[in-house]
Amino acid sequence: MSKAATHAMARHAAIEYADKGIRVNVVAPGATDTDLLSTADDDVRAQVAAAIPDGRIAAPEEIAEVAVFLASDACTHVTGQVWSVDGGSSIGAAGR
Known part of the structure; x- marks a missing residue:
């Protein structure tokens, strides 16, 4: 499934389930220091890293922290959103 389709599906689900207290959000990570990238x-x-505006690759824990935040009671009024965790790459800013 494409990113756009995933985002559209999440927005639709957020509308569908909002009245039941179910929140649906997307965490969209950028380059992350996973096993795949560690082989490079x-x-x-x-x-x-140079192509990312903040000049670095994310640690997996940074992505996880956003997911935990979205699942927490601090985010009870947040639904249907795409949270880009990519050091600014998704805003089209040039890297360093």
Whole structure:
């Protein structure tokens, strides 16, 4: 499923289930230091980081913290949103 389809499905589900107190949000991570990226050589990792406006690759814990926040009572009025956790990449800003 494409990102756009995932986002549309989440918005639809958010509307469908809001009156039942069910929140639906999307966490959209950018480059994250996972097993896949850890196999890349240092030059590739540096190129990836340089393309991100904040100049670094996210730690998995940073993505998890957003998911935990969205699932918490601090976010009871947040639904149907896409949370980009990508160091600014999704806003079209150039990297460093």
